[in-house]
Amino acid sequence: MQGKDVVLGLLNNKELTGYEIKEIFESQLKYFFDGSFGMIYPLLRKLEKQGFIKKRRVLQTNKPNKNVYSITSAGKKEFHNYLASETADEVYKSDFLMRLYFGRNLKKEKIRELIQLEISKKENNLDELTRNYEKWKTNGMDSLQEITYKYGISYYQTALKVLREALKEFTTTTE
Amino acid sequence: MQGKDVVLGLLNNKELTGYEIKEIFESQLKYFFDGSFGMIYPLLRKLEKQGFIKKRRVLQTNKPNKNVYSITSAGKKEFHNYLASETADEVYKSDFLMRLYFGRNLKKEKIRELIQLEISKKENNLDELTRNYEKWKTNGMDSLQEITYKYGISYYQTALKVLREALKEFTTTTE
DNA sequence: CTTATCATGTAAGCCGTTACATGATTCA
DNA sequence: TGAATCATGTAACGGCTTACATGATAAG
Numbered sequence: 001m002q003g004k005d006v007v008l009g010l011l012n013n014k015e016l017t018g019y020e021i022k023e024i025f026e027s028q029l030k031y032f033f034d035g036s037f038g039m040i041y042p043l044l045r046k047l048e049k050q051g052f053i054k055k056r057r058v059l060q061t062n063k064p065n066k067n068v069y070s071i072t073s074a075g076k077k078e079f080h081n082y083l084a085s086e087t088a089d090e091v092y093k094s095d096f097l098m099r100l101y102f103g104r105n106l107k108k109e110k111i112r113e114l115i116q117l118e119i120s121k122k123e124n125n126l127d128e129l130t131r132n133y134e135k136w137k138t139n140g141m142d143s144l145q146e147i148t149y150k151y152g153i154s155y156y157q158t159a160l161k162v163l164r165e166a167l168k169e170f171t172t173t174t175e
Numbered sequence: 176m177q178g179k180d181v182v183l184g185l186l187n188n189k190e191l192t193g194y195e196i197k198e199i200f201e202s203q204l205k206y207f208f209d210g211s212f213g214m215i216y217p218l219l220r221k222l223e224k225q226g227f228i229k230k231r232r233v234l235q236t237n238k239p240n241k242n243v244y245s246i247t248s249a250g251k252k253e254f255h256n257y258l259a260s261e262t263a264d265e266v267y268k269s270d271f272l273m274r275l276y277f278g279r280n281l282k283k284e285k286i287r288e289l290i291q292l293e294i295s296k297k298e299n300n301l302d303e304l305t306r307n308y309e310k311w312k313t314n315g316m317d318s319l320q321e322i323t324y325k326y327g328i329s330y331y332q333t334a335l336k337v338l339r340e341a342l343k344e345f346t347t348t349t350e
Numbered sequence: 351c352t353t354a355t356c357a358t359g360t361a362a363g364c365c366g367t368t369a370c371a372t373g374a375t376t377c378a
Numbered sequence: 379t380g381a382a383t384c385a386t387g388t389a390a391c392g393g394c395t396t397a398c399a400t401g402a403t404a405a406g
Binding site: 032091092106145159162170 | 176180181184187203204206207208209258262263264265266267268269270271272273274275276277278279281286289292293296317318319320322323325326329330332333334336337338341345
Binding site: 192215216239 | 355356358359360
């Protein structure tokens with residue numbers, strides 16, 4: 001799964017601007033995907049050149065003009081090719097876990113801080129996901145999308161549980 | 176966290192060959208990191224050129240000769256710089272969740288298959304992690320490393336729970 | 351007789367990140 | 379007066395993946 005597949009998938013549903021695509025990334029896909037403007041805009045141009053999407057220029061007053069992109073039939077075919085391909089393995093990289101792995105020689109206080117910071121991050125992630133859910137529901141969320149949401153929530157909750165237990169144990173055993 | 180930090184971290188503990196580094200990647204870091212030979216060997220040469228590690232050639236009979244790398248004091252400094260830097264956010268990308276997100280128009284049977292395949296994958300991941308734990312314990316695993324292991328186990332267990340529930344619900348509601 | 355283990359490497363290329371650049375409007 | 383929102387782009391660079399290339403020994 002590359003940026004291309006995601007953008008084509010979003011445009012397969014409705015026409016969007018680069019800016020709106022970024023908003024969807026942030027609000028609905030943030031937990032399992034991530035893409036910057038520096039990726040989106042060049043990609044839109046490339047997909048247009050390849051004939052998978054087409055642009056419509058919309059002039060606005062009091063707001064910058066925008067390029068609204070929609071998918072072509074070639075683009076739909078391309079997206080279906082992606083859906084027909086094998087599901088790629090998930091990618092997970094954790095700098096935090098790596099530091100725990102190497103943490104043996106760190107001072108207890110540093111380790112406590114490391115874990116506490118990760119707990120804070122995960123609390124924020126959980127909050128954000130919960131808040132986005134509300135917004136998302138009003139925009140229309142189908143039952144499969146709800147699974148992706150539940151998956152994310154469960155992950156953060158479990159991670160928090162493990163980290164809090166670790167911190168507690170770590171604190172008591174080194175008193 | 177880049178390949179460089181991980182390699183330096185491993186060599187900070189003991190001298191290793193590229194092949195052995197790869198083995199550690201597979202057995203102990205697999206859940207939260209991933210690196211190929213195509214990354215390891217060029218990196219080792221680069222780190223050597225930069226003076227962070229040094230090579231010792233070991234001639235073997237009945238086995239290919241090997242290059243054993245050890246960390247230098249400059250390398251140790253470099254690694255401590257990494258440890259002193261801010262922890263980077265975790266990276267998670269899931270093609271599976273993306274397909275669920277887009278799955279609305281797929282046939283029920285395709286969706287069931289998609290979820291079932293992901294369950295199988297996660298079952299294998301959980302198995303593998305459990306098996307590696309045994310091997311790892313004999314090699315010596317510290318209490319912080321045990322947290323990374325628990326974290327991984329918990330993730331897979333929770334993921335499986337969510338997916339099994341989703342599959343069950345999906346199957347009954349579309350009977 | 352073929353697969354697994356041990357062992358090291360190169361080369362092309364892609365996909366994306368980061369940083370920079372611009373600029374109007376609205377709201378506090 | 380500053381930040382947030384809306385809106386689009388470029389350019390450099392970088393880290394890593396994939397594929398290719400080689401080859402001996404041991405074990406089943």
